[in-house]
Amino acid sequence: MAAGVGKTYRMLLEGRVEREIGRDVVVGLLETHGRAETAALAEGLELIPRRKVSYRGTELEEMDLAAIIARAPEICLIDELAHTNAPGVEHAKRHEDVEDVLAAGIDVLTTVNVQHLESLNDQVAELSGIRVRETIPDAVLGRADEIVVVDLTPEELLERLRAGKVYPIERIDAALNHFFRIENLSALREVALRQVAQEIGQRRFAAAVNVGSREESLAAEAPQAVSERLLALVEPDPGAYRLVRRAWRSAQRLGAPLDLLWVRPPGTLSDEQERSLTALRQLASLLGARLIVEESDLLPETVAAVARRQRTTYILMGRSRPGRGLTRARTPLPQRLLELLPGVDVRIVADRAQRPTEDPP
């Protein structure tokens, strides 16, 4: 979640438990940040010394990857997964070092703050106003066998900070005024808990399908099977914004990306349509959705082609306008899409404008 919640402490506790049950455990890299409790917990665990790296006349200390692999323990504890290495060592990032350690057949226990996850970086920056530069690809976390969230209420964390358990006394005031504000910590906590809930959901699904002779292939397909992607069919008119908002809300709940598709009939746009299209683009951009415009007269076929291309699992659309003349005899669009896209859900979003309004108390 954030610095000071006790990630390193928890990692060391886990390491000690493993050692007590007889496994060969070493500490590959430890950052105590001067915390006495953490240093005390590391006592008695074998520590691989850091190696020294010279960079522009300065001597820096980095994890000794070669020494860890040569020592070949069963489990290695490596702190601060998102760390960027000094130039001159094997890899630019510590998570790449960890890949090598894993490839050598060594299990790794590591720590990372939620804001270091690449996909959450923007969100956390928006919530907290602070952007961290060291990020790790989400796939790194996705490969972990187990994720443990180290949770602490913001109030408890602030108490730890004020008591000098997180940073030395001279840094406390700056921390309180900068990152360690209660709203930041609450936001980070929420993001961390959501992320872990999502991971658990995906793993539970993967476990449920991981049976029988197709065990391996199903397990490999599980992450793809559980990931949703939404496609909302829009037109540049005021009614589309409501549909986009609803689709975005659904995408947020599912933790899924959202695409918007306008199948544009050939021809030029009126001024009003141009304005609506610009407004739609802005809305899409603000929401983090992608607006796709395809020029075609063949609506169902074009939607189906885009849905296949985007690997859409869920299509949202508004109510179609009643057809006129011969078009009334045609198969309705939702029905046609269900035929063209087996396995894709189609949802028709209702116009709730006419429902009775409710006032807050």
Place this chain on the structure above:
Amino acid sequence: MRTPFNTTKTSPRDSGGGGGRILLPFTSQAISRRALEAAMRLAHAEGGTLMPAFLARVPRNLPLESPLPAACAVGMPLLEAIEQRASAEGVPVDARVSRGRTYRDALQRLLRQEPFDRVIVSATDGPHSGLRQEDLAWLLDNVTAEVLILRPASDDARRISGHAVDGHF
């Protein structure tokens, strides 16, 4: 010298929508019910379109084009609530969003982009809920559309919030 906005040769009324285009910008989690009702009354009377606009502020450390999911989590339910209320009253709605480094910047970008006949803002918004006094003065100085600033009143505490659409959005 600053160029006033809405100086396009085509007047907003000529450019579609029939009646006037009535902009109702908001920035926070709730909007004054009085401002919304005033905008709806005007739209009704003139056969105009209500254009609620959510203004989002992009932190300096993010690119201006960044998605803002947290801000949207506040703004989208409120847009929905406004739209449902207006539609129920038979007022056509055409919502907008705009972002900028400040709320004024976001409003300025929106006003540059398309014409409006009227802008309705409430002077009751607190310092944390959006447009400040200077912004309102700026609006009067720089926008050629008619600006309607609602003076503070005792019933300003009555607000419409996204809670109005809880479970329906």
